Amino acid sequence: MSVLEAKNISKKFPGVLALDSVDISFEPGEIHAVIGENGAGKSTLIKCLTGVYTPEEGEILVEGRNAIKNKDLFKKVAYVPQEIDLFKHMTVAENLFMPFEKFDIKGTINQRELGKKALPILEKFNIPVSPSDLVKDISVSSQQLLQIARAVSNVDYEVLMLDEPTTSLTVKDTKILFDIVKRIASENKAVVFISHKLEEIFELCDVITVFRNGKRISYAKISDVDDGWIVKQMTGREKVLDQKFYSEKVSNENIMEVKKLSGERFHDVSFNLRRGEILGFTGLVGAGRSELMQAILGILPIYSGEITFEGEPWKNGDSNWSVSKGYIYLPEERKKDGILPLLSIRENISITALESLKSGIGLSRTKEQNLADDIINLYDIKTPDADKQIQFLSGGNQQKVIIGRSMNAKPKVLVFDEPTKGIDVGTKVEIYKLMKRLAEEEQIGIIMISSEMEEIMKCSNRIIALYDGHNAGEYDANTDDRTLLGAIIGLNKGKQVTSDEK
Incomplete structure (x- = not known):
C-alpha cells in the first residue's frame, strides 16, 4: 500500500x-524522483502533500487515511526545504531538538542532556561539528545535513521529502547524503527526491515522475x-543538452585586466576579460x-594586486x-541577496532606476509600470502581471527579473554567480541563450561562476579554474x-594557455 498518495488534486x-487533476503515490522503501521545469507545479505539490496548501479538489491519503480531514x-511527512532554514545564533543541539519539552527542567534548558542526545544523531548523519557549536559558525554543507537530521530525528515519519538537497553540498557531502538517503529507504521509509541534476537522479533514485504545466506527464x-x-x-x-552557448563575437x-590580486580566500589571481566574451x-x-x-x-577587501577597467x-x-562604472554582480543566493521578496x-525592477522614474516630488507610476512591462516582455518573464510579489515566481523567472x-x-561587465542554481533544464537553456x-x-x-562542469x-x-584560492589553469572550451x-x-600544476579561442 502507498504510504502517501494524491488522488485527482487540483490547486488554483x-x-x-498550479495543479491540474494530479495523481501520484509514494511507496515504502522507494526513492522517488519528482522533476519538472520551474513553474511545472512541484512546489505547489509539495505544499499540498505537507499540509501547507489545501487543494480545491481531490484527496490526499497518508497510510490510507484522508489527511485533509485529519491534519x-x-x-x-518530514520535509527539508531547499533554502537553509535554521536558527543561526543558536547551537547545533538546540536546532536539532526545538521545541525542548523533553529537556526542560524548571523553565531552563539542560544543555548537557541536549548535547548528549545530539551526539549519536550527528554521528549517524556524518556531520563533523560539536553539539555546542553555533550554527552560524559551521559550514553550509553541515547546515544542510543538519536540516535533514532535524527533519527526521524528532518525528515519527514515514515519508522524507528532500527539495534540491545537494544545492549547497560539496561532492564529498553529497556522497554522505546519498548514503544516508539509501539507508533511510532501506528502513522502509518513502523518500521523495526533488532535483534538477539529472546525474543525481540516475545515481540515487528508483522511479521518476515528470511534471509539466501543472500536470503529471509521465512516470x-x-x-x-x-x-x-x-x-x-x-x-x-528533444534533447537540448548538447547545444553550445559561447559567444561568437568576441x-x-x-x-x-586583473593582475596578481589577493584577498580573502584568493591569492595572486590574474585574468583579463574581453568585450563580448563569456569567461567561465x-x-x-x-x-x-x-x-x-x-x-x-568592493564588498570584500583586496590585500594586494591591481585592476584596470577600460584602461583606467x-x-x-x-x-x-563599481556599479556606476558598469560592474554588476548577480549573487548566487538570489532569494537572500538578489530580490526583495x-x-x-x-518594484523589484524599478528599485535601481528611481532617478529616471522621478516625477515631481515622487515617482511616476506610469513610467515605473512601463519599465516593468518592457522588461517582462523582453525577458519573457512568466507572470500574470507586474504587481505579483516576486517571491511567488519560479527561480528561473526571478533570475530573469x-x-x-x-x-x-x-552594465559593461555582468558577473553571474551560479546563474542556474535551482533552475530546471528548459529554463537553464533560456538563461544560456540570454547570456x-x-x-x-x-x-x-x-x-x-559555475560548479556544473557541463x-x-x-x-x-575561456575557462579559469581556481583551486584553494589560486589560479589552477586557463583553458579553452574544447x-x-x-x-x-x-x-x-x-x-x-601550472597554467594551460588557451589555444583555440572562440
Whole structure:
C-alpha cells in the first residue's frame, strides 16, 4: 500500500492553475524522483502533500487515511526545504531538538542532556561539528545535513521529502547524503527526491515522475529511461543538452585586466576579460571564485594586486563606484541577496532606476509600470502581471527579473554567480541563450561562476579554474572534462594557455 498518495488534486491561484487533476503515490522503501521545469507545479505539490496548501479538489491519503480531514496525519511527512532554514545564533543541539519539552527542567534548558542526545544523531548523519557549536559558525554543507537530521530525528515519519538537497553540498557531502538517503529507504521509509541534476537522479533514485504545466506527464522506472527522455518529457522538446552557448563575437579589446590580486580566500589571481566574451570561472566550493568577484565589486577587501577597467585604474572597496562604472554582480543566493521578496515584480525592477522614474516630488507610476512591462516582455518573464510579489515566481523567472533590472543599469561587465542554481533544464537553456545574446549584441563582458562542469564547458569562451584560492589553469572550451576536473581538484600544476579561442 502507498504510504502517501494524491488522488485527482487540483490547486488554483489567481490566473494560474498550479495543479491540474494530479495523481501520484509514494511507496515504502522507494526513492522517488519528482522533476519538472520551474513553474511545472512541484512546489505547489509539495505544499499540498505537507499540509501547507489545501487543494480545491481531490484527496490526499497518508497510510490510507484522508489527511485533509485529519491534519495530524501530515506529521508523518518530514520535509527539508531547499533554502537553509535554521536558527543561526543558536547551537547545533538546540536546532536539532526545538521545541525542548523533553529537556526542560524548571523553565531552563539542560544543555548537557541536549548535547548528549545530539551526539549519536550527528554521528549517524556524518556531520563533523560539536553539539555546542553555533550554527552560524559551521559550514553550509553541515547546515544542510543538519536540516535533514532535524527533519527526521524528532518525528515519527514515514515519508522524507528532500527539495534540491545537494544545492549547497560539496561532492564529498553529497556522497554522505546519498548514503544516508539509501539507508533511510532501506528502513522502509518513502523518500521523495526533488532535483534538477539529472546525474543525481540516475545515481540515487528508483522511479521518476515528470511534471509539466501543472500536470503529471509521465512516470517510469529509472532503469528504463535516459536523460534525453527526461528532457523531452519536461520540455516537450528533444534533447537540448548538447547545444553550445559561447559567444561568437568576441572583441580583441579588454574591458578589464586583473593582475596578481589577493584577498580573502584568493591569492595572486590574474585574468583579463574581453568585450563580448563569456569567461567561465569554476572550482570546488570554497575555491575563492565568489570572493574574488565580490572583492572586485568592493564588498570584500583586496590585500594586494591591481585592476584596470577600460584602461583606467580601479577604485577598490567602493561598490557604489563599481556599479556606476558598469560592474554588476548577480549573487548566487538570489532569494537572500538578489530580490526583495515582499515587493512586487514592478518594484523589484524599478528599485535601481528611481532617478529616471522621478516625477515631481515622487515617482511616476506610469513610467515605473512601463519599465516593468518592457522588461517582462523582453525577458519573457512568466507572470500574470507586474504587481505579483516576486517571491511567488519560479527561480528561473526571478533570475530573469534580476537580469532585466541589471541591464537597465547599462552594465559593461555582468558577473553571474551560479546563474542556474535551482533552475530546471528548459529554463537553464533560456538563461544560456540570454547570456549569449547579451555578450554578442550588447558587447558586454560576462563572467560566469559555475560548479556544473557541463554548464561551464558549453557556455564559456575561456575557462579559469581556481583551486584553494589560486589560479589552477586557463583553458579553452574544447578542453576535455577530465583535464578540467584535474585542475579543479588540484591535480594539474601550472597554467594551460588557451589555444583555440572562440
